[in-house]
Amino acid sequence: MRKVYIGELEEVILLLVAMLQEEAYGVAITKEIQSQLSRNISVSAVHATLHRLEKKGYVESFMGGATSERGGRRKRFFKVTPAGGAILKEIQTARDLLWSRLPPNAWTT
Amino acid sequence: MSGSHQPPRWVLGFLAVLCRSDVLEEIEGDLLEFYDEWTKDGKRGSDLLFVWHALKFLRPHTLKRPFYHSKRSYMLRNHITVSLRQIIRAKGYAALNVLSLTLGMVAFILIQLWVGFEWSVDSFHEKKSRLYSVYYTAKGVDAPIGGYRIPWGYKSPTWNFKEDFTDQLMASLPGIAKATEYQALYELPWGYPHTFQLGEKIHKIKGSLVEEDLLDMFSVKILAGQQVGALTKATDIVISERMSNLFFDSPAAAVGKTLRYENRKDLVVTAVFEDLPSNSSLQFDYLLSWKLLHTGEVYNASGTSMIFLLLEEAASVAQIEPLFKNFLHERLVGHVEEEVNLGLIPFDEMHLHSDFVNGVPEGGRVEYLNLFTWVGIFILALATFNFSGLATARSVRRSKEIGIRKAIGSSRSQLVGQFLVESVLLSLIAISFSLVIVQLMLPILNTALDLKLSFPYGETSFWLMIAGITICTGVLSGAYPALYLAFQHINKMLRKEFKLSPGAVRFQKGLVLFQSFVTTSMLLWTIVVYHQTQYVRNSDLGYDREGIIYISVEGELTTKYLLFKEELTKMPGIAQVDRSSEAPHEMKFEVADAINWQGKEPGQQVGFFPTSVGFDYLEMMDLQVAEGRGFSRSVTTDTAAFMINKVAAKQIGMEDPVGKWISAWDKRGQIIGVLEDYHINSLHEPIRPLIVDVKEDLYFGNILIKTRPGQMADAIRSTELVAKQINPNYAVDIKFLDVEYGKMYKSELIASKLGSGFTLIAIMISCLGLLGLAVVAAEQRRKEMGVRKVLGASLVDLIGIFTKKFVVLVSIASLIALPVTYLFLRDWLQGFAYHIALSWLHFFAVLFASLVLAFLSISIQALKTARLDPVDTLKLE
Numbered sequence: 001m002r003k004v005y006i007g008e009l010e011e012v013i014l015l016l017v018a019m020l021q022e023e024a025y026g027v028a029i030t031k032e033i034q035s036q037l038s039r040n041i042s043v044s045a046v047h048a049t050l051h052r053l054e055k056k057g058y059v060e061s062f063m064g065g066a067t068s069e070r071g072g073r074r075k076r077f078f079k080v081t082p083a084g085g086a087i088l089k090e091i092q093t094a095r096d097l098l099w100s101r102l103p104p105n106a107w108t109t
Numbered sequence: 110m111s112g113s114h115q116p117p118r119w120v121l122g123f124l125a126v127l128c129r130s131d132v133l134e135e136i137e138g139d140l141l142e143f144y145d146e147w148t149k150d151g152k153r154g155s156d157l158l159f160v161w162h163a164l165k166f167l168r169p170h171t172l173k174r175p176f177y178h179s180k181r182s183y184m185l186r187n188h189i190t191v192s193l194r195q196i197i198r199a200k201g202y203a204a205l206n207v208l209s210l211t212l213g214m215v216a217f218i219l220i221q222l223w224v225g226f227e228w229s230v231d232s233f234h235e236k237k238s239r240l241y242s243v244y245y246t247a248k249g250v251d252a253p254i255g256g257y258r259i260p261w262g263y264k265s266p267t268w269n270f271k272e273d274f275t276d277q278l279m280a281s282l283p284g285i286a287k288a289t290e291y292q293a294l295y296e297l298p299w300g301y302p303h304t305f306q307l308g309e310k311i312h313k314i315k316g317s318l319v320e321e322d323l324l325d326m327f328s329v330k331i332l333a334g335q336q337v338g339a340l341t342k343a344t345d346i347v348i349s350e351r352m353s354n355l356f357f358d359s360p361a362a363a364v365g366k367t368l369r370y371e372n373r374k375d376l377v378v379t380a381v382f383e384d385l386p387s388n389s390s391l392q393f394d395y396l397l398s399w400k401l402l403h404t405g406e407v408y409n410a411s412g413t414s415m416i417f418l419l420l421e422e423a424a425s426v427a428q429i430e431p432l433f434k435n436f437l438h439e440r441l442v443g444h445v446e447e448e449v450n451l452g453l454i455p456f457d458e459m460h461l462h463s464d465f466v467n468g469v470p471e472g473g474r475v476e477y478l479n480l481f482t483w484v485g486i487f488i489l490a491l492a493t494f495n496f497s498g499l500a501t502a503r504s505v506r507r508s509k510e511i512g513i514r515k516a517i518g519s520s521r522s523q524l525v526g527q528f529l530v531e532s533v534l535l536s537l538i539a540i541s542f543s544l545v546i547v548q549l550m551l552p553i554l555n556t557a558l559d560l561k562l563s564f565p566y567g568e569t570s571f572w573l574m575i576a577g578i579t580i581c582t583g584v585l586s587g588a589y590p591a592l593y594l595a596f597q598h599i600n601k602m603l604r605k606e607f608k609l610s611p612g613a614v615r616f617q618k619g620l621v622l623f624q625s626f627v628t629t630s631m632l633l634w635t636i637v638v639y640h641q642t643q644y645v646r647n648s649d650l651g652y653d654r655e656g657i658i659y660i661s662v663e664g665e666l667t668t669k670y671l672l673f674k675e676e677l678t679k680m681p682g683i684a685q686v687d688r689s690s691e692a693p694h695e696m697k698f699e700v701a702d703a704i705n706w707q708g709k710e711p712g713q714q715v716g717f718f719p720t721s722v723g724f725d726y727l728e729m730m731d732l733q734v735a736e737g738r739g740f741s742r743s744v745t746t747d748t749a750a751f752m753i754n755k756v757a758a759k760q761i762g763m764e765d766p767v768g769k770w771i772s773a774w775d776k777r778g779q780i781i782g783v784l785e786d787y788h789i790n791s792l793h794e795p796i797r798p799l800i801v802d803v804k805e806d807l808y809f810g811n812i813l814i815k816t817r818p819g820q821m822a823d824a825i826r827s828t829e830l831v832a833k834q835i836n837p838n839y840a841v842d843i844k845f846l847d848v849e850y851g852k853m854y855k856s857e858l859i860a861s862k863l864g865s866g867f868t869l870i871a872i873m874i875s876c877l878g879l880l881g882l883a884v885v886a887a888e889q890r891r892k893e894m895g896v897r898k899v900l901g902a903s904l905v906d907l908i909g910i911f912t913k914k915f916v917v918l919v920s921i922a923s924l925i926a927l928p929v930t931y932l933f934l935r936d937w938l939q940g941f942a943y944h945i946a947l948s949w950l951h952f953f954a955v956l957f958a959s960l961v962l963a964f965l966s967i968s969i970q971a972l973k974t975a976r977l978d979p980v981d982t983l984k985l986e
Binding site: 048071075076 | 132136141165166170
């Protein structure tokens with residue numbers, strides 16, 4: 001029984017949080033999506049998704065140290081929790097399973 | 110942070126109020142980080158992006174509790190849901206309201222954009238609080254006259270162009286930090302765009318003659334070249350970016366280069382300035398040094414110049430103004446009349462106060478602005494009242510709903526809230542439509558009215574205004590029905606038949622009265638203004654302006670005019686060629702002391718408008734000779750002869766002028782004929798004394814060309830060809846006399862076109878309102894009509910009963926509106942020396958039109974109701 005499903009955007013952002021390690025915060029994630037995936041997304045949408053992921057327990061967050069950048073505002077950094085890691089793996093396994101069962105000519109190109 | 114750009118601070122404040130404190134910091138930080146990146150491509154758009162993204166952050170999880178998870182917030186969302194259902198349920202009613210609100214808002218926003226633009230003219234100069242324009246006051250025929258263009262005679266009684274007036278002004282009067290004379294070289298009577306040449310490139314460009322202080326006084330931004338002292342030498346020229354791009358690759362490349370001016374002198378580009386914004390009243394693409402006038406290398410374009418002063422910080426107008434009179438009269442002993450004086454007006458007000466009353470700036474454009482501001486407010490009020498009236502009428506239908514809401518415990522404030530949310534929602538829908546429409550209409554408006562308005566995306570004040578309109582119209586239009594229904598007694602509401610109280614009926618009648626009042630006034634105003642504009646444009650001026658084109662006398666044409674005339678006359682499309690030192694439609698040059706005549710009494714002064722023409726001028730322009738004869742080549746003494754017009758003969762008090770002598774400056778000769786009066790200026794001004802002589806060798810003026818009917822294209826080709834041959838170093842700039850004549854009425858034309866557009870909108874809104882009221886009334890009176898029909902009333906009777914109330918109201922409103930508007934229009938027409946007479950026909954036409962429109966809007970519904978079968982309408986019982 002799967003407890004909680006996550007959406008496609010949530011999955012992407014969860015992966016990016018994992019990928020970015022120490023640098024995972026709103027702006028960095030938004031830019032990654034924009035540059036890596038060529039997908040136009042606004043920073044507020046990223047925040048909302050992160051908030052959802054946090055509520056579901058897949059990421060946890062903490063405030064960074066004060067700097068002189070960004071008008072003196074601190075950043076909120078995110079980290080993938082063990083539950084977040086588990087669900088990423090689960091999705092990966094499920095996908096791999098499905099891919100492996102694809103016949104060679106599944107669709108015509 | 111780059112530090113150079115700051116996002117709009119109110120956005121951050123806004124977020125701080127709405128957002129939870131635990132997420133506020135990261136939101137602000139992320140937004141600021143993005144903002145830094147956006148500002149790399151300029152500030153304008155990034156501010157807008159900042160606002161947009163900040164708004165997108167307002168989501169449930171970021172908002173403070175009271176804004177999302179509170180009773181009030183749930184209530185609000187419920188109100189919105191219910192309102193949307195109401196709108197969907199009564200689609201026609203909502204559409205009617207949105208349509209009329211949209212029309213009203215479009216009119217209001219467009220007017221505000223235009224008015225705002227006009228107010229912003231000249232406001233961009235940093236030192237505007239200390240910048241002043243000088244105006245003069247002089248003796249007029251009845252009352253003192255005045256103007257911004259100071260006649261040369263006031264500056265130097267001997268017309269010595271080398272005297273530096275501003276230097277003397279600064280030396281004699283305290284408190285003036287800087288001063289400059291200003292003359293637009295393209296302005297009438299003798300100005301035209303001057304010619305510049307660089308190799309093969311020849312262009313005619315409009316520019317001005319100024320003193321070097323001008324660049325320090327006004328905010329003219331230097332892009333390349335000398336920041337200071339760019340106009341110290343007579344050979345210096347400062348050009349605009351636009352002009353530098355015509356001749357050179359870039360502004361920087363222009364600096365230090367030489368341009369050939371009027372094929373006469375080489376000028377060195379010392380600086381390039383940023384193109385002037387369209388809201389600058391002074392327009393020029395280059396500035397020449399005033400010293401050129403001293404050396405005689407540039408001709409005086411108008412015999413007048415404007416004078417601008419920059420006062421010292423501590424100086425005040427009250428301290429300087431009283432000293433002007435003494436200063437002038439000391440210098441010009443015996444040359445000026447007692448009334449002559451100078452005055453100051455803040456520079457940024459000069460554009461709006463273009464008219465002079467008793468020699469002092471008063472009114473002008475600003476009157477139109479005020480008028481249209483009111484028109485905008487009234488139109489919006491019409492739409493708002495429509496809504497109120499309709500909502501009140503419809504409340505009958507919703508009485509059950511409200512009654513039940515009350516019965517199950519809804520408070521008054523919640524009911525009021527429900528109605529207000531509904532009206533604000535409709536107003537929001539309307540404003541979104543109007544913003545789209547305004548955007549689509551702006552380019553059309555700009556072309557039709559020759560304006561340069563743009564949609565102010567980045568301006569906070571504009572969006573605040575939009576928010577203001579939305580909320581005000583929403584709340585105001587919903588207020589009466591909301592309060593009315595919320596305070597009705599529950600028993601009344603749940604009764605079978607809910608009837609409007611007498612108060613509500615009076616309110617409705619008041620609205621209809623007000624609407625008809627506004628539309629009738631606007632209709633009358635528009636018809637009269639349109640009529641007058643047509644009159645001005647089509648009236649017989651006493652000369653023929655159709656099919657006449659003209660070019661300036663310049664370059665080789667100053668000496669080869671006769672050759673040009675001979676060559677051009679042979680060409681296809683050309684009927685006749687002649688010349689005049691003044692533009693025939695707008696003779697700006699007036700002189701009094703240089704004109705003398707037989708029997709002139711000592712001290713008698715009459716202002717004359719002099720012009721020098723060729724021998725064929727009278728025939729070509731179709732001017733009528735009243736007495737004596739016109740100029741003739743065969744009479745050798747005619748080069749020394751004069752003609753005057755009838756007004757001149759009357760004003761100098763000369764009977765039988767033919768044969769008597771008259772003189773202009775040092776030329777003296779016989780009056781050989783008297784011309785019938787013809788208009789030498791716009792119809793705003795009465796016909797003034799005219800003195801004409803023949804001079805075919807003047808170095809300035811215009812060559813007028815009469816084209817053959819229907820061969821304008823040939824004529825233009827011929828003129829260009831011959832001008833290029835004889836005058837190769839100059840670009841040909843052909844003007845059309847009728848077009849130039851029309852330009853003198855630009856503000857009237859704008860008023861007329863805008864006026865008719867907005868009147869149309871007002872009428873549409875009112876008709877929609879009446880239509881809506883009729884729909885509701887028809888619904889309520891179905892049974893009554895049914896009963897009447899059963900008892901034998903005819904269709905005509907029924908329609909009569911139905912429309913009577915409205916028609917009476919509209920008639921009363923019109924009868925009040927017409928006289929009020931009449932008084933207003935009388936003043937407006939007084940601004941023209943020649944104007945149409947207001948006749949009863951105007952009033953009857955308007956009254957008739959109002960009644961017909963009202964009748965039509967109502968009777969369609971009336972007819973529908975009257976034709977219903979009584980069997981259907983009465984069976985419900």
